[in-house]
Amino acid sequence: MKQNMVASKSGFNDVKSRILFVLFAIFVFRVGSHIPVPGIDYSKLSVIYAQTKTGLFGFINVMSGGSLSRMSVFTLSLSPYISASIAMQFMSYVIPHLEQLRKEGGRGKHKMTQYTRIFALMIALIQSIPMTRMMISMGVVIDPSRLFYIVTAMTLATGTLFLLWLGEQITERGIGNGISVLIFAGISSRFPEGASQLYDMVASGEMNTIVFLLVIAAVIAITAGVVFFEKAQRQIKIMHPSRHQARSASAHSIPLKLNMAGVIPPIFATTLVFMPMSILNMVYGSGQSPFVAAMMRALSPGQPLYIIAMISAIAFFSFFYTAMVINPSEIADNLKRGGVIVPGIRPGAQTASHIDSIIKRITLFGIIYLSFVILLPEVFVRLWQIPFYFGGTSLLIVVVVVVDFMSQLSAHLLPDKYANLVDKPSKTGNKQNLQLFR
Structure with missing residues (x-):
């Protein structure tokens, strides 16, 4: 009993240290x-930010945790790493060495991670150049010399x-995926400012009280819907032919999440x-190029082109990522x-085809769910002219990261629960057993 208490205490201390590290x-x-x-x-920068804090600038600023509005050392945030991850995943299906x-x-995953880091550094250096040029074109640089280019590029990279x-350290020594936790921290840090601006609009009469209540209700409804769909599963029943008990056979199943790709497709x-429009805007500036300005308006949240592009990209990455992490033929071979066996389905190729058809159907439903969650708040922004970025992508990331964090926290606490059950006095256990059999 004393050993169980010591193990439980050490397990609790481990979880506590992980939370403190996060x-x-x-x-x-x-x-x-x-x-x-x-x-x-920064006096000039604050004026420019007040004029361009919606649309693309607002989205990038939210994802970077406000770093873009301050032009801080974290201005590029994790976008180079995200771009590098996309490119590496594509190349792993094209280049034989990466495929191997x-x-x-x-071992292969470790190598792929190293290549992704190097690629992310290259992208960060490339992105830092147009970012530096954008700062100069905005007129917020005190001395736009070559030295400023070099120092800024090295600082941002x-x-x-x-x-x-830091994200890798969170994954290893904390709880949850470190990259997702940092993105969550950046997004959630902008919520107080958004709530304050929303309150000021209501207080000044710019926004109707009914509209304000509709916005709050929409946020609550979307949050509840995300939690529900993220926990939704499709169970594929399986059984072992040598087992004759129907009860034990029906209790086994393969769980498949409705949204198996998580927040990867929206991000x-x-x-x-x-990314293309941000690069063009950094290089040319929306005020200097009418084409860039028109494209920026067409791709702003709520516009038809933006909606079509987002739905198409979400559908592509959902199918691509799901196909990458789940192989129906491999599952069928393992079974x-x-x-x-799957009841009513022949083992082998038919089982693989059956699982593949189920995966495609639930992935399609996942795409509909993600598209609705991502685009509905964008419509609210366009209809009610909310003066800050209130996007479904940010809300989805926050909710999904919190749900994943709670799941992993429960997994870390699970051994302590078992230890507490074992540590209970046998007398209490006997009483509970008697009550169960009454």
């Missing part, structure tokens, strides 16, 4: 988002690499839709080797 990492991230890039006139690494398991390292889709 909070410390978020604190470091938030402090870093306020460290400015050298050579910026993808199939090698842990280093900031991205530091965030990548990748948003990056893919906004066949284990002597397990």
Whole structure:
């Protein structure tokens, strides 16, 4: 009993230290988002931000945790890493060497991670150049010399690499996926400012009280819907022919989540839709190029082109990511080797085809769900002219990361629950057993 108490206490301390490390990492991230890039006139920058805090600028600013509005060392945030991950996943199906690494398991995954880091550094250096040029074109740079280009490029690239390292430390020493936790921290840090602006609109009469209540109700409804659909599963019943008990046979199943790709499709889709326009805007500036300005307006949230592009990108990445992580033929082979069958389906190719058809159907429903959640708030922004970025992507990421964090926290606490059950006095256990059999 004493050993169980010691194990339970050490397990609780481990969870406590992991939570504290996550909070410390978020604190470091938030402090870093306020460290400015050298050579910026922040009085001019605040005026420009007040004029362009919606649309593309607002979305990038929310995803970076406000770093873009301050031109901090974390201005690029994790977008180079996201772009590198997209490119590496595509190339792993085209380049034979990367395809071989993808199939090698842990060693191959480690190599792929190293390649992704190097690629992310290259993208960060490339993105830092147009970002520096954008700062100069906005007139917020005190001394636009070559030295400013070099220092800013190195600073922004280093900031991205530091965030990548910090995210990996959270994954290893904390709870949850570190990259997702940092994105969550950046998005959630903008919520108080958005809530304050929304309150000011209602207080000044710019927004009707009924509209305000509709916005609050929509946020609550979308949040509840995301939690429900993220926990939704499709159970594929399986059975072992050697077992004759119907009860035990029917209790086994293969669970498939409705949204197996998680927040990957919305993040990748948003990056893919906004990245070309953001690069053009950084290089040319929306005021200098009528074409860029027109495209920026066409791809702003709520516009038809934006909706079509987002739905297409979400559908593509949902099917692509699901096909990458789940192989129906492999599942069918594993079932066949284990002597397990799907009732009414022949083992082998027919089982693989049956599982593949189920995966495609639930992936289609997942695409509809993701598209609705992502695009509905964008329509609200367009209809009610909300003066800050209130997007479905940010709301989805926050809810999904919280749900995943709670699931992993429960997994860490599960051994303690078993230890407490074992540690209960036998007398109490006997009383409970007697009550069960009455």
